[in-house]
Amino acid sequence: xxxxxxxxxLYKMADDQLILGHRNSEWTGMGPLLExxxxxxxxxxxxxxxxxxxxxxxxxxxxxxxxTVAFTRNANQFxxxxxxxxxxxxxxxxxxxxxxFDTAEALRFDMLTHSSYEPLAQLATKIRGELRxxxxxxxxWIKQLGSATPESIxxxxxxxxxxxxxxxxxxxxSPYETELISERIFEGEEKLMEKWMxxxxxxxxxTSLQLPDWKLVQPVxxxxxxxxxxxxxxxxxEMSEVFKIDPTAxx
Amino acid sequence: xxxxxxxxxxxxxxxxxxxxxxxxxxxxxxxxxxQPKEGKSFQHEGIVHAPNLEMAYVLAKEAFTRRFxxxxxxxxxxxxxxxxxxxxxxxxxxxxIEDNPEAAGVKESxxxxxxxxxxxxxxxxxxxxxxxxxxxxxxxxxxxxxxxVVYNVWIIPTDAIRFTTEEEKExxxxxxxxxxxxxxxxxxxxxxxxxxxxxx
Numbered sequence: 001x002x003x004x005x006x007x008x009x010l011y012k013m014a015d016d017q018l019i020l021g022h023r024n025s026e027w028t029g030m031g032p033l034l035e036x037x038x039x040x041x042x043x044x045x046x047x048x049x050x051x052x053x054x055x056x057x058x059x060x061x062x063x064x065x066x067x068t069v070a071f072t073r074n075a076n077q078f079x080x081x082x083x084x085x086x087x088x089x090x091x092x093x094x095x096x097x098x099x100x101f102d103t104a105e106a107l108r109f110d111m112l113t114h115s116s117y118e119p120l121a122q123l124a125t126k127i128r129g130e131l132r133x134x135x136x137x138x139x140x141w142i143k144q145l146g147s148a149t150p151e152s153i154x155x156x157x158x159x160x161x162x163x164x165x166x167x168x169x170x171x172x173x174s175p176y177e178t179e180l181i182s183e184r185i186f187e188g189e190e191k192l193m194e195k196w197m198x199x200x201x202x203x204x205x206x207t208s209l210q211l212p213d214w215k216l217v218q219p220v221x222x223x224x225x226x227x228x229x230x231x232x233x234x235x236x237x238e239m240s241e242v243f244k245i246d247p248t249a250x251x
Numbered sequence: 252x253x254x255x256x257x258x259x260x261x262x263x264x265x266x267x268x269x270x271x272x273x274x275x276x277x278x279x280x281x282x283x284x285x286q287p288k289e290g291k292s293f294q295h296e297g298i299v300h301a302p303n304l305e306m307a308y309v310l311a312k313e314a315f316t317r318r319f320x321x322x323x324x325x326x327x328x329x330x331x332x333x334x335x336x337x338x339x340x341x342x343x344x345x346x347x348i349e350d351n352p353e354a355a356g357v358k359e360s361x362x363x364x365x366x367x368x369x370x371x372x373x374x375x376x377x378x379x380x381x382x383x384x385x386x387x388x389x390x391x392x393x394x395x396x397x398x399x400v401v402y403n404v405w406i407i408p409t410d411a412i413r414f415t416t417e418e419e420k421e422x423x424x425x426x427x428x429x430x431x432x433x434x435x436x437x438x439x440x441x442x443x444x445x446x447x448x449x450x451x
Binding site: 033034035036038039042043126128129132133136137140141144148250 | 278299300301302303305306309310311312313314317419421422423424442
């Protein structure tokens, strides 16, 4: 099995989960209502848990300990897409990002249940309940607010337009795309994006929101190759604060 | 906001015409029931605020089934829950239900719940068919009253409930390693003790 290709895939998935998990956890204690605060925080925790599971697979392939990998790299060593590192802004943006990203994430893991890399296929099967909840939660909110009041529709629409170029950056082509596909590790970003577009269209069509013309959206790429926005490093600094003071600290 | 003091803000505003009472600026409530294990009865677990039944289902899932084992969950608008008189001591709530003759009308299904211990949860005991919640209460008395004290009975029209589908049960298939979600796993007390020892 092509180990470089496999590691690249695992790193970008793990980094996506860790960074978005951290971002979404910034809403803890500040959510729009208590029940939603609990739900959103819990899903953020799921994401960090999933990143740990993926870093553990990488560790088994000879990479550093999960904590070392998570807390000691600089921004340019992270493979997450730029989308997940963007600041939260208002809740409408966080909800739209949650919807667009988690739809892709759930489809990706669903495809990976057939991966030729057995440990990854097993992990994908194990977490399908969590992913199912994340997409149920996202779809329900988008359908609710996407058809509720002129203000809610307008706010979601603006966030959707702002998010879309970054969302397409999720599917940035890997340098190992051919190997991943031919070795049946993963069916590839293009296939995933096709499925994602169909799914996104099917949910948005049940609301008063309008999708932009896919062809006119200019994707924001670079994240998978370590090219990030100015927002990632401050996030990493904050996330690794305790670890950097005392790497042996348990908390 | 008129004032930082909530008591001032709660004062009724001065009006000059007849107008409808303004609703509270908050969501309605929904009752949440969970099934802890396959084969076990559903039990009332708590309440969530939500704009509608489907949102209530989504929010209830994380609010009430995040840490403990659970195989299924359902929610219902609080306004669809009909309650019998609440009793205490040796008084059985069913004794306050009068046996009325069956009423005419379309029969529908109702779920029945008993409060067997004060301070505990209402637990599902079964289903009856009736043409109204009042008639369902009488049917429940005939079917489920064993003479053992029941402090309170709840009646819910089955059609009003948002159930978990067979397919949705996979919501509770998650990573088994969930200790990080348990406060006890962080051993806060031990850490504080160690720290205080060190400071000495």
